[in-house]
Amino acid sequence: MRLLSISAGKVAKLFGSHHPNYAMVASAIGKQSLSNLSQRTPIEITTLGVVGDEQADLSVHGGIEKAIYVYPAEHYPFWNTLLTRETQKLVELTFGAIGENFTIEGLLETQLYIGDRLTIGELEFTVVKLREPCFKFNAKMRYKGAAxxxxxxxxxxxxxxxxxxxxxxxxxxxxxxPGQRITSIADQNKALLNRGNQSDLWE
Known part of the structure; x- marks a missing residue:
């Protein structure tokens, strides 16, 4: 298991016809890789996350409890295939494209539990919760079904x-x-899916 990329982004205008009430919203979902395997630049991580990273809506992203968003590189082929099919254009996403700060390999949602701690290099982190997608993700991916x-x-x-x-x-x-290992990230996702009130994700 290892860290493949560290990414950050600035708040910018995000355009799209992916929500009935918004043609444009502010978002920092657009991330650029600052450190990767071809350029292993050391990046400072504080209690609020990657130095230089921004969030437009602190009620759903950022802060101490959501300081770092992690995404497995193993899922990138899924998105490339899906988006290429849906947009009829070749899509080859680069790390950070999902809005993540850390792109990793060797660890998936089924293997990680709320309260587990991760050591990455000399730093330590606690797993807090899953990422819940919203209409901004649809706009970023240019596909209404992305969330x-x-x-x-x-x-x-x-x-x-x-x-x-x-x-x-x-x-x-x-x-x-390992923590108490009661609820995995995958378990959280199943519970969210089964709530059945997520229609706002794809309006």
Missing amino acids: KAMLQSGFSGWYLRVNRTGLIAAGAAIDII
């Missing part, structure tokens, strides 16, 4: 709280310190 696809596939990724701050670079190894 629904994330929910139905279970390829949500998850948020981390930062326990130990410092510098980190792509290529760092990831280790798990």
